[in-house]
Amino acid sequence: MKHSRLQAKLIFRQCAILLGIGLIFSLSLNSYLRAIMETEVQDKTRLIFSNVLAVQTYVRDTLRPTMYDNLASNSFVIEAMSTSFVTRTVMSDLNTAHDQFTYRRVAFNPRNPQFTPSELEREYIQFFRDHPALESLGQFRKINGEEYYVAAKPAVFEESCMLCHGRPEDAPAVLLARYGSVNGFGRAVGEVGGLDMVTMPVDREAASIRRVTIIFVLVFTCGTLLILGLNHFFFDRIVVQNIGRLASILRSRFPEEADKTLGRRPRFGDEIDVMVANVERFADHLRDARAQLADYAANLEIKVQERTHKLLEEANARQADVRLFVDMLDLFTEGQGRRRLLEQAMEAMAARFEARVVTFLCFANLNRYVWPPDAAPLILSPEDQRTLLGGEGVFRESRAEVPVRAADSIRGALILGWNAPRDLPLQEREVLTAVSSQLGIALENLEALENLVSQKTLLESIFEGIADPLFLLDQDGEVIHANTSAHRLLDGLADSGDPARILGLPALSREARFEGGDPFREETLLPDGRSLTLYAYPLHALEQRGRSIVYARDDTREKAMLARLQQGEKALAVGKMAAGLAHEINNPLGVILCYARLLWNDGKNENADDLSIIIRHTLQARKVLQDLMRFARPKPAALRALDLIEAVRFIARVFQVRAAALDVDIVTDLPADLPLVRGNTDAVEQVLTNVMINALDALEESGLRRPGNITISARHLPERGEVRLVVRDNGPGIPEENLQRIFDPFFSTKEVGKGTGLGLAVVYGLVRDMGGRVDAESRDGAVLTIHLRVAGAEEQKDSHATDDRE
The missing domain is CATH 1.20.5 (Single alpha-helices involved in coiled-coils or other helix-helix interfaces)
Known part of the structure; x- marks a missing residue:
């Protein structure tokens, strides 16, 4: 059978391709079978190590503690309590022939010399010491010419191992008797001293893989030969014979051409x-x-070229129109100012229509814009203006006038002028009219945008100008926008956590949506003690649905002022009652005291003890009345400039003896440049006396072991025109529930008979009468702050004059 050249080429190339495919498949099959073998070997190794770990865990956690419980305290059974001994014995019994795997547990300096590590095992132990983070290692290695899979895990000594591997003197006697006191000791907790190793031969599996690969190659070769034979048969029938038929067809259809x-x-x-x-x-x-x-066809081609030239000119004109519209669109989308937009639009139209000058006349304000800028503007006649206002354009030989339309109104006129007479075709007139309409729409949109920007600027100015914090929230309570005050508030709360959660903004947003459109009000207390009242106003516009405006007002001072006002009104009412009550009761008490002392007769009366009780309680009642009189008395007759430093030091000396008896230090922190304050000397001393008595009583009753301390400090606050006097103790402090009541008359936390509850009420009244105020708080003890006004220049002058006369 004669073979064609084409057929020989095809067979050769197919053979090369199939051989390449066979080689790739053979290598892939070999790699795949090798990967399966490696996976199986690794799984077997992991199973062996799992058995090893199970045996060791059972010995360590179950068998060894049980043996300790049943044997004497110094007994030790190596065959049942040593994890190494039990593991080696069990794993050796599982594979005595060593045909499947070889298990070894070795260590440096072992008790049994046969478990001394080999060179390979030493290499693995050193590797685990260099890489303490690794828990296992598996590798395929050649050992004595055969291939093995070697897997190892480090043996790390734990605390429970130190009995047998720590110090020899701590080891069981049976262990020392069998192995001596030299080998196997001196280990440390966490030390990698040995390893568990499994060695598994893989030569048989590798040989099987090679046999399977060879069989595949032989089968593939046979298939390749079969395919080549079939290709040879069918190619000859389909391709070679059809090529011959094609040549015959050409000869039959074109005999003259075929011969040539x-x-x-x-x-x-x-x-x-x-x-x-x-x-x-x-x-x-x-x-x-x-x-x-x-x-x-030469003559016909010349005619076609002429027609093509005309069509090209029309296409160039239409292309110029499209370019003009694109340029105008670019100008409209750049967002430039009115003048800049008009200048560039007129420049583009002058270039498109080859105009000498272009003028835009605004009908609203009669302003004219011209391009080029140094050209004289074109004037519009009244008749043409009326025509343009009617929506019609005016076209003459050397100029064209078109209305600039926007919506339903004519905003102005666009006038183009040429040096020579020019009659615009109808199509170009339509283009010019369309461009002028686009210019009118752009001017209208620009005006609307400017109005929108102006309104936005105004609203932002109003929003930022509000002194109180103002938030715009979305439907999830997230802050969309906030004014400057709101940002300061959020920044101040950032150190305490999520500011929005502290203010409760998400809850306010939800409540505002469910309040039926009415504003929602909520009060909150900030971590720094400030009080805020927040008002949430829902937005009802369709595009704003779910959003809300939150307005926050700081009412801390208002609440403090209201509390002081209530305290003052309460003190005024109680003072009026106390004044009348003291006047009515004081006289009967005087009579009772007088007669009781007469009957007591210096203790000679047989009822002297009873009379002493009557006298003591009568004196106590008169003291209460005196405190009431002080609380309810009118303002001091004369307020003058006084030296607060001198008054504080005097009171500190007065109470120094009692403070020393109670192991309490009185410390004063008074700057030398402290200005004079406006007040009354007796009133200030009485205020300090009552405050010191309360502080010493609190330290005495608390029974705290720490040394007591009372600090009296003063600071000048020039921006407020006052002096702040602070009396602080390190006692138990004031309970939160009592802070609002400590200035109430007759309120006392002392035991019955030890206090009247008027001390701080008198302090409140005296400070108020001197034009000051007093506050209390609990901060590592009780803190009482007294604010006194700085004396004026006239009062200080009068005070110096009085001191000179004295």
Whole structure:
């Protein structure tokens, strides 16, 4: 059978391709089987280590504690209590022939010399010491010419191992008797002293893989030969014979051309090359025929070129129109100012229509814009203006006038002028009218945008100008916008956590949506003690639905002022009652005291003890009345400038003896430049006396072991025009529930009979009468702050004059 050149080429290339595919498949199969073998070996190794760990865990956690419980305290059974001994014995019994795997547990300086690590095992132990984070290692290695899979895990000594591997003197006697006191000791907790190693032969599996791969190669080779044979048979029937038929068809259809072009076989090449050469010669013949036809069509081509030139000119004009519209659109989207927009638009139209000058006349304010800027503007006649206001354009030989329309109104006129007469075609007039309409729409949009920006700027100014914090929240309570005061508030709360959660903004947003459209009000207390009242106003616009405005007002001072006002009103009412009550009761008490002392008769009366009780309680009642009189008395007759430093030091000296008896230090912190204050000396001393008594009583009753301390400090606050006097103790402090009541008359936390509850009420009244105020708080003890006004210049002058006369 004769083979064609094309067929030989095809067979050779198919053979190369199939051999390449076979090689790839063979290598892939070998790699796949190798990967399966490695996976199985690794799984077996992990199973072996799992058994090893299970045995060690059972010995360590179950068997060893049980043996300790049943044996004497110094007994030790190596065969049942040593994890190494039990593990080696069990794993050796599992594979005595060592045909599946070899298990070894070795260590440096072992008790049994047969468990001394080999060179390979030493290498692995050193590797685990260098990489303490690794818990296991598995590798395929060649040992004595055979391939093995070697897996190892480090043996790390734990606290429970130190009995047998720590110090020899702590080890069981049976262990020392069997192995001595030298080997196997001196270990430390966490030390990698050995390892568990499993060695598994894989030569048989590797040989099986090679056999399977060889079989696959043989099968693939046979399949390749079969495919090549089939290809040879069908290629000859389908391709070679059809190529011959194609040549016969050409000869039958074009006999003259075929005689000239076909039948000449190239020296080199296959059937396809022969066919290509014949087609090339046939194409050359057709080319010659085409050249002859071209001569006949020469005149027709000239006419076509002329028509094409006209069409090209029209296309260029339309292209210029499209470019003009694109340029105008770019100008409209750049967001420039009115003048800049008009200048660039007129420049673009002048370039498109080749105009000498372009003028825009605004009908609203009669302003004119001209391009180029140094040209004289074109004037619009009244008749033309009326025509343009009617929506019609005016076109003359040397100028064109079109209305600039926006919506339903005419905003102005666009006037183009030429040096020479020019009659615009209808299509260009339509383009000019359309461009002017686009310019009118752009001017209207620009004006609307400017109004929108102006309104936005105004609203932002109002929003930022509000002194109190103001928030705009979305439907989830997240802050969309906030003014400057709100940002300061959020920044101040950032150190205490999430500011929005502290203020309760998400809850306010939810409540505002469910309040039926009415504003929602909520009060909150900030971590720094400030009080805020927040008002949430829901937004009902469709695009704003779910959003809300939250307004926060700091009412800390208002609440403090209201509390002081209530305290003052309460003190005034109680004072009026106390004044009348003291006047009515004081006289009967005087009579009772007088007669009781007469009957007591210096203790000679037989009822002297009873009379002493009556006298003592009568004196106590008179003291209460005196405190009431002090609380309810009118303002001091004379307020003058006084030296607060002198008054404080005097009171500190008065109470120094009692303080020393109670192991309490009285410390004063008074700056030398403290200004004089406006007050009354007796009143200030009485205020300090009551405060010191309360502080000493609190330290005495608390029974705290720490040394007591009372600090009296003063600071000048020039911005407020006052002096702040602070009395602080390190006692138990004031309970939160009592802070609002300590200035109430008759309120006392002392035991019955030890206090009247009027001390701080008197302090409150005296400070108020001197034009000051007093506050109390609990901060590592009780803190009482007294604010006194700084004396004026006239009062200080009068005070110096009085001191000079004295």
